[in-house]
Structure formats: C-alpha cells, structure tokens
Amino acid sequence: MTDLLYTEEEEALRAAVRDLLTDHCDAPGVIARTESGTPHDPQLWKSLSVGMGLAGLLVPEAQGGQGATHREVAVVLEELGRAVAPVPYLTSAVVATEALLACDGEEAARLLTALASGRTVGALAVSLATAPGAPFKAVRHEGGALHGELTGIAEAVAADVLLVPAEDGALYAVDADAVTVTAQVSLDLTRPVAKVTFDGAPARLVTSDAPTAVRRALRAGAGLLASEQLGLADWTLTETVRYLKERKQFNRPVGGFQALKHRLAQLWLEVVNTRAAARNAADALAHGSEDADVSIAVAQAYAAPVAVHAAEEALQLHAGIGMTWEHPVHLYLKRAKADSIAYGTAGAHREALAGLVDLQAP
Amino acid sequence: MTDEAELKRRTAELLAAHPPATTGRGDFLKARFDAGLAWVHYPEGLGGLGAPRSLQAVVDTELEAAGAPDNDPRRIGIGLGMAAPTILRYGTEEQKQQYLRPLWTGEEVWCQLFSEPGAGSDLAALGTRAVREGDAWVVNGQKVWTSSAHVARWAILIARTDPGVPKHAGITYFICDMTDPGVEVRPLRQITGEAEFNEVFLTDVRIPDSRRLGEVGDGWRVAQTTLNNERVAIGGMRLPREGGMIGPVSKTWRERPELRTHDLHQRLLKLWVEAEVARLTGERLRQQLTVGQPGPEGAGMKLAFARLNQEISGLEVELLGEEGLLYDDWTMRRPELVDFTGRDAGYRYLRSKGNSIEGGTSEVLLNIVAERVLGLPSEPRTDKDVAWKDLAR
Numbered sequence: 001m002t003d004l005l006y007t008e009e010e011e012a013l014r015a016a017v018r019d020l021l022t023d024h025c026d027a028p029g030v031i032a033r034t035e036s037g038t039p040h041d042p043q044l045w046k047s048l049s050v051g052m053g054l055a056g057l058l059v060p061e062a063q064g065g066q067g068a069t070h071r072e073v074a075v076v077l078e079e080l081g082r083a084v085a086p087v088p089y090l091t092s093a094v095v096a097t098e099a100l101l102a103c104d105g106e107e108a109a110r111l112l113t114a115l116a117s118g119r120t121v122g123a124l125a126v127s128l129a130t131a132p133g134a135p136f137k138a139v140r141h142e143g144g145a146l147h148g149e150l151t152g153i154a155e156a157v158a159a160d161v162l163l164v165p166a167e168d169g170a171l172y173a174v175d176a177d178a179v180t181v182t183a184q185v186s187l188d189l190t191r192p193v194a195k196v197t198f199d200g201a202p203a204r205l206v207t208s209d210a211p212t213a214v215r216r217a218l219r220a221g222a223g224l225l226a227s228e229q230l231g232l233a234d235w236t237l238t239e240t241v242r243y244l245k246e247r248k249q250f251n252r253p254v255g256g257f258q259a260l261k262h263r264l265a266q267l268w269l270e271v272v273n274t275r276a277a278a279r280n281a282a283d284a285l286a287h288g289s290e291d292a293d294v295s296i297a298v299a300q301a302y303a304a305p306v307a308v309h310a311a312e313e314a315l316q317l318h319a320g321i322g323m324t325w326e327h328p329v330h331l332y333l334k335r336a337k338a339d340s341i342a343y344g345t346a347g348a349h350r351e352a353l354a355g356l357v358d359l360q361a362p
Numbered sequence: 363m364t365d366e367a368e369l370k371r372r373t374a375e376l377l378a379a380h381p382p383a384t385t386g387r388g389d390f391l392k393a394r395f396d397a398g399l400a401w402v403h404y405p406e407g408l409g410g411l412g413a414p415r416s417l418q419a420v421v422d423t424e425l426e427a428a429g430a431p432d433n434d435p436r437r438i439g440i441g442l443g444m445a446a447p448t449i450l451r452y453g454t455e456e457q458k459q460q461y462l463r464p465l466w467t468g469e470e471v472w473c474q475l476f477s478e479p480g481a482g483s484d485l486a487a488l489g490t491r492a493v494r495e496g497d498a499w500v501v502n503g504q505k506v507w508t509s510s511a512h513v514a515r516w517a518i519l520i521a522r523t524d525p526g527v528p529k530h531a532g533i534t535y536f537i538c539d540m541t542d543p544g545v546e547v548r549p550l551r552q553i554t555g556e557a558e559f560n561e562v563f564l565t566d567v568r569i570p571d572s573r574r575l576g577e578v579g580d581g582w583r584v585a586q587t588t589l590n591n592e593r594v595a596i597g598g599m600r601l602p603r604e605g606g607m608i609g610p611v612s613k614t615w616r617e618r619p620e621l622r623t624h625d626l627h628q629r630l631l632k633l634w635v636e637a638e639v640a641r642l643t644g645e646r647l648r649q650q651l652t653v654g655q656p657g658p659e660g661a662g663m664k665l666a667f668a669r670l671n672q673e674i675s676g677l678e679v680e681l682l683g684e685e686g687l688l689y690d691d692w693t694m695r696r697p698e699l700v701d702f703t704g705r706d707a708g709y710r711y712l713r714s715k716g717n718s719i720e721g722g723t724s725e726v727l728l729n730i731v732a733e734r735v736l737g738l739p740s741e742p743r744t745d746k747d748v749a750w751k752d753l754a755r
Contacts, residue, residue, distance in 0.1 A: 004645060005646065005653065119552070241738065261732035262729075265736065269662045273639045273642075275643075275665070315539070350631040354627070354631055362624055
C-alpha cells in the first residue's frame with residue numbers, strides 16, 4: 001500500500017529547508033526582488049543546491065546526485081511553496097532533470113551531473129501551460145543550429161542551459177547565452193515566464209525522441225506541483241487563521257464569527273485532502289507505480305483549485321490589508337493561479353482521467 | 363509484549379481447539395473472546411491481550427483464511443464502536459465482565475439513547491429525568507433517532523440527574539435494560555419510506571445504581587468517549603477505489619452510454635476526483651492511527667463523505683433521466699442495516715440527506731474543526747452559568 005505519511009528523514013529534510021527559508025526568504029525581501037533585475041534569488045538557490053545538495057535529489061549517486069526519490073522532492077516543494085521562494089527548483093531540479101533522466105548518451109549524462117550540482121540551472125523549453133501528453137511547440141533545426149521562437153518558458157531567465165524540442169522530433173541542449181531570452185511580464189511574480197528566440201543557436205543533440213522525454217518531464221512536474229500547491233494552501237490557511245485570531249472588529253476577534261470559521265474549517269478540509277492526494281502522487285512517482293498516471297491526474301485535478309481557493313479566501317478574509325502590494329498574500333494568489341495552468345489545468349487532468357479510469361465522454 | 367508471531371500462534375491454537383467447520387458460530391465467537399483474540403488491544407480477560415491495535419489485522423486475516431465466522435460487526439456497530447469503549451474506560455470491573463463478552467459476540471445488541479426531540483445539536487440540554495429512589499434511578503423521558511432499539515437488549519443512556527446546575531454538570535450516564543416494561547419502542551418512519559430508527563419512550567423505568575457508568579453528574583464527560591468513537595466509526599470505513607457512492611454511478615455511466623451528456627460528464631469527473639481524494643485521506647488517517655499518531659483528520663472525514671454522498675447520489679438520479687422519476691419502494695421496511703448499494707439511486711439520494719445530520723450536523727462539525735483544530739475562538743455562550751431548569755426552551 002502506498003505510504004501516505006512522512007518518514008522521519010523526510011520531516012528532518014523539511015525542517016532543514018524551512019530553517020533556511022525562514023532565515024533567507026522573508027516576504028518583504030521576496031516582494032522587493034520581484035521588481036529587481038533578478039526576480040529569482042541566486043544566493044538562495046546556491047544554498048539549496050550547492051549547500052544542501054537538493055538539486056540532485058532525483059539524480060542517481062553515480063551521476064553526482066543524491067539518489068533520493070520524488071517523495072523527498074515533494075517535501076522540498078511543499079516548503080518552497082509555503083515561502084513562494086523565487087528559485088528555479090521545480091523547473092530545473094525536477095522538470096529539466098526528469099527530461100534528461102529519460103535520455104541516454106553523453107550529453108544527457110553530462111548535463112544531468114551539471115544540473116544535480118546546482119551550479120548549472122536548466123529549463124525545458126516547453127510552455128509552462130502544457131499538460132503531460134499534450135502537443136507542444138518546437139523550433140526548426142538546421143545545420144546544427146536552432147531557429148524560431150518559444151514562449152511561456154518558466155524560469156528561462158534563470159537558466160544556463162535550455163532543453164529545446166525541435167521539429168525533427170529531437171531534443172537539443174542550447175546554452176542560454178546563445179539565445180535571446182526576453183522576460184514576459186508575468187502574472188506570477190515569483191516564477192516568471194519568458195520568450196526565447198533562437199537565431200542560429202548552436203545545438204547539441206540530447207535525444208532523438210523528444211516526446212518521450214518531454215512527457216516524462218511534464219508528468220513529474222504535474223505530479224509534484226501538487227506538493228507545491230499543498231505548501232501554498234497550507235501557508236495561506238495558517239496565516240489567515242493566525243491573522244483572524246488577532247484582528248478585532250465589533251469588539252471581538254473576527255475569527256470568532258461563525259461565517260468565517262466555517263469557511264476556514266472548509267479550507268482546512270481541502271488542505272487535508274490535498275496532502276493525501278499529493279503524497280499519493282509523490283509516492284506513485286517514486287515507485288514507478290502502475291497507478292502513477294491516475295495518481296498524478298487526481299492530485300493535479302484536486303490540488304490546483306484548492307491552492308487557488310485557499311489564496312482567494314486568504315485575500316478576502318484579510319480584506320483591505322490583503323489587497324495591498326505590501327502584504328504577501330498576492331504572491332500566493334498569483335503563484336496559485338499560474339500553477340492552476342501549469343502542466344495542464346484541472347480540467348485537462350480530469351479529461352485525462354476520463355480515459356484512464358474509463359469514464360468516457362458522450 | 364504480544365507480537366505478530368505470538369498472535370499467529372494463539373490464533374492457530376484457537377482454530378485447532380475449535381475448528382470452524384465443526385464448531386457452532388456462537389461457541390466459536392465465545393472461544394475467540396476468551397482466547398483474547400476478539401479485540402487484541404483490550405485487556406486480558408476482556409477479549410484482548412493488551413496488544414497494539416494495529417495487530418488486530420493479523421488475527422482477522424488468519425481467521426478469515428480459515429473460514430471462521432465473524433461477529434457481523436456492522437449489525438452490532440453501536441455496541442462495538444460506542445458502548446464498548448465507554449464501558450472499558452468508565453465501567454467497574456463487574457460491569458466489564460458482565461457486558462463486554464455478549465456485546466462482542468453479538469449475543470446482546472446495544473443501542474444508544476442520547477438524542478431527544480428537544481436536544482439535537484445541543485445534546486447537553488437533554489431533559490430525560492433520572493430521579494434517585496434508594497438503590498435505583500427512576501427514568502422518564504423521550505429519546506429519538508435510536509437505531510436498533512427494536513432488537514437491542516441494552517442501551518447506553520444519558521439522563522438529567524440534577525436540573526439545578528448548568529446543563530453539562532447535571533447529566534449521568536447509565537446502562538438501560540431495553541426489556542424493562544417502562545421502555546416503549548416505536549418505529550420512526552423517515553423520508554425514504556422505511557423505519558430504520560425508533561423513538562423510545564421511557565416511563566418510570568427503574569435502573570439499578572449498579573448500572574451507572576461513571577460518577578453521578580459526570581455523564582457528559584463519559585459521553586464524550588462514546589461520541590468521539592461514533593465519529594471515528596462513521597468516517598473511518600476502509601474503501602477500495604470506487605468503493606463508495608461513486609461506484610454505482612460510475613457503473614451506470616460505463617454501461618449506459620445513451621445517458622451521457624457533456625454537463626454530466628464534467629460533474630461526474632469532478633466528483634470522481636473528490637471521492638478518490640476523500641478515500642486517500644481516509645487511508646492516510648488509518649496509516650496515522652497505525653503508527654500511533656492520530657491526526658485531527660477524522661473530524662473531517664464525516665464532513666467530506668456527507669457532502670460527497672449527497673452530491674454523487676443527486677447526480678446519479680439526474681443521470682438516470684426518466685428512470686430518475688421513479689422510486690423503488692416506499693414500503694415501511696424495518697432494515698437492521700443501512701444498505702446504500704442494495705437500493706436504487708432515489709433511495710441513496712434521500713438516505714444520504716441524513717449523512718450531514720446524524721452523528722453531529724455538518725454545521726456543528728465545522729465549528730468543532732474551527733475551534734479544536736484551528737483554535738479559533740468559540741461562539742459566545744449564554745448558557746454556561748445558567749441552571750438547566752432556567753434555560754430557554
């Protein structure tokens with residue numbers, strides 16, 4: 001049976017990541033950074049990857065990684081979600097890394113080791129809005145170089161190397177300094193997307209089978225995104241409960257009004273459910289379970305709307321202060337809303353389920 | 363320390379001494395109780411061995427494989443899930459010896475005399491009176507929503523022994539003999555047509571003081587043990603995928619493509635996901651219990667299943683179209699068990715309306731989650747320091 005709990009080691013990992021984020025990723029700092037030249041936080045990334053070795057969790061030890069599993073990665077993502085940490089962890093240590101794990105050959109092996117160290121940041125050049133198994137855009141490969149343009153590439157600004165699908169069906173590695181990366185003004189301030197323009201960028205073949213690598217990458221991304229969404233929802237609930245115990249109107253804490261208590265209790269239920277769904281997906285990915293596709297689709301179909309609901313409730317229940325730029329709740333709302341599109345909407349995952357569990361459309 | 367190997371050894375011994383093929387059901391169950399294999403986490407001499415609760419599965423699996431009879435736990439759920447833990451915690455040695463064995467074997471069915479017409483969500487306001495007369499208590503009042511009252515030998519009962527103190531302080535917990543001539547059980551017909559529950563009228567029922575559980579005036583605290591176990595029992599059933607209400611509607615969807623519409627498809631998939639997630643949450647809760655870290659998730663399970671059962675059965679009736687206009691049978695039956703799958707969609711739709719009322723309304727449970735789990739301030743109380751007799755009613 002699937003283990004839906006956290007092991008002692010996983011709890012220790014959580015505590016370590018949370019300590020780091022408490023010290024080095026406070027809300028005012030994150031808000032200030034969103035309008036700076038580097039929306040991601042290179043120092044924090046260095047501490048997480050080089051310092052703690054977390055970028056290599058999914059990479060076997062023989063290739064310079066930690067040889068851990070999706071279960072540990074999920075715990076890291078919960079904590080990064082709780083802090084809306086502006087680091088390219090999901091995109092590099094999970095999605096780009098999973099794409100490379102699907103590939104053989106020297107280039108893939110070299111990149112895998114580089115990404116595992118955290119000294120190189122990778123990004124899969126597939127729109128963040130793409131669901132696993134859905135079609136994705138590709139660029140033209142000609143004479144060893146790439147030509148074309150891709151949009152909606154998450155964390156491309158932070159990347160040193162891009163994994164790019166081409167029209168010939170192959171996946172190529174391209175150095176970021178050989179392309180033009182233009183930040184797009186993004187809804188999600190802490191995980192911005194970018195346009196990448198290829199104008200004869202030299203390309204190294206990673207695999208001739210891009211669809212398989214991309215599918216594996218997006219599948220892991222979707223399944224583990226549920227843990228980030230759990231972290232987002234957990235923080236917004238906890239913070240809202242804390243605030244409503246403190247905030248007084250009508251000579252009493254507003255958290256004592258039943259209309260608000262019921263909404264928070266309802267949200268708590270949703271967070272509890274999300275935890276079970278997210279743990280189930282992480283465990284299924286870790287064990288390569290036959291049920292993994294169903295587990296991922298269920299987790300994403302459930303967790304995405306919960307994270308959005310939690311952030312929306314947090315804003316409404318904080319009321320005026322929640323509407324300000326100064327209060328961090330908007331970072332969570334923006335991340336949650338963008339996450340609800342990332343790696344396929346809840347609706348896309350429900351459609352996938354219709355096929356997986358034989359509840360066919362009319 | 364009783365470990366897995368020891369339990370297997372004892373189970374094998376029981377099976378050797380009382381082969382299920384040649385032993386009567388009642389005799390086997392009594393022997394199982396006496397061997398400490400009934401509920402292994404109970405103390406020795408009371409059907410258990412003081413072993414970890416998680417090891418019960420070892421015994422159950424071995425016995426099932428050997429074709430041994432079980433005690434039909436669904437039929438005696440109130441006894442097993444509510445009366446037994448309360449007797450174990452608050453009963454005298456004599457009471458434990460007298461009641462637990464026939465309770466567990468199913469020889470004696472138990473029911474619960476808690477709710478009253480005037481005391482639903484505010485159960486502590488109950489008005490059934492128990493007046494001391496020598497060595498006995500004389501009880502008068504009316505109880506309602508009592509399942510199994512018509513087949514029960516015993517009842518757990520809470521009654522007011524002191525109307526002059528605030529409501530929580532004046533309650534005492536008793537064991538009531540359902541064969542007492544003052545106990546009258548009337549079927550209570552419900553919206554499904556059947557009468558699954560009863561009203562119970564208590565007129566000068568004499569309960570010896572030896573059948574009191576806990577101290578006089580301490581009944582509310584004793585009842586908490588019962589009620590906490592009720593919620594665990596209601597929310598805690600283990601389910602396979604599609605094991606709940608989502609099963610029949612998914613089956614209909616697969617077998618009858620002519621009923622499908624796009625709107626129903628979207629709603630069905632959404633509910634399927636929610637049912638699967640609720641199932642996983644239940645599984646996670648059980649895993650927490652097994653490793654001894656019970657989480658507060660139990661309070662949420664009942665809430666979740668109540669809403670899901672209602673929405674799913676509502677969708678199922680709609681999916682059936684013209685057939686949804688029909689109902690299988692309005693006859694006033696007297697079922698011993700709630701059987702959601704043995705009846706049609708219309709029955710499921712109507713019966714599940716009770717899921718958000720029985721065992722604590724969803725509104726009260728949301729308050730409990732908000733106050734006990736999230737630590738939010740409780741409702742302003744106007745009844746705390748008022749004697750029960752002076753409360754508004």
